[in-house]
Amino acid sequence: MVKKSLSNIKKHGRSIILFLIGNIVGSASFLFLYSQKLDSLYLERDAIYYANNQKYKQIRKLEQELAKLSQHRIPSPNREETIKKIIVEVDSTYRFGAEMIKAQVEAMLEPFLDKSMQLISNNPELVESVLQKKPIPIDAEQTQKVQVHVKYLSFYNETLKIWVKAEENTGEDLTNYQK
Amino acid sequence: MEQQFWQTTILDFFIALGVVLGGVALGGLGAFLTNDYPTERMLRLAEQLKIWAMVAALGGTFDTIRAIEVNVLGGQLGQAGQQLAFIVSSFIGAHIGVLFIRWFFQGEI
Structure with a gap:
């Protein structure tokens, strides 16, 4: 079975290599055409990650503040x-x-x-x-x-x-x- | 002799151009696969590859520079001029590659 598949690969070696080269050429051409769109999507993703991170930090801070307030019940007015x-x-x-x-x-x-x-x-x-x-x-x-x-x-x-x-x-x- | 000179000059030009364009295309693919900004990476690669494209086209700058030295010291200024022409040709090839990439992505040269 393995021998058969190896001989098949050898037999169609040229086609496989051509297929791989085609893939590379195709993806490189795609990149030339759409890289700017990809860039803006990446920028948007980074901005969303950042905003998400900020929100998460804010939630944690609010939770801590809430815990602190529940401990001290009455906040000092002249703080x-x-x-x-x-x-x-x-x-x-x-x-x-x-x-x-x-x-x-x-x-x-x-x-x-x-x-x-x-x-x-x-x-x-x-x-x-x-x-x-x-x-x-x-x-x-x-x-x-x-x-x-x-x-x-x-x-x-x-x-x-x-x-x-x-x-x-x-x-x-x-x-x-x-x- | 003259025909060989032009052959080498044109070959150097296209090798340098090919190294820049091919390097940028496949480097951009690598950037895409590693979650990097493709356009930014491709523009930066074009600048970085320029000098290496020249080296690749000349087949190692050291030999060329050595040939210039030997020819200048040996009084064969024509030969030294030929080596310089190869360097200039490969530089133009690499530079045109960079300009093409810049024009393609930024719309300006």
């Missing part, structure tokens, strides 16, 4: 308003990587969580200084990096919403240059 959530909006010249920038900016701004809103609104340069510390890579190989700058900050209902502008990181960091 200082603190940042509980950070939302990042990116204005980028690049078509790709907006979600990556959002995620990394959020990670960089994590130290501001549970800090007083008044403190940040009085010193907005604190946010800019944190973001200026390191450029953000927007691809897996970390070859392309962007520098983000704060455009606007808004404080609403324990939420810090921040708009950042991502620009190509062209400047070399000369402060670390050593001969």
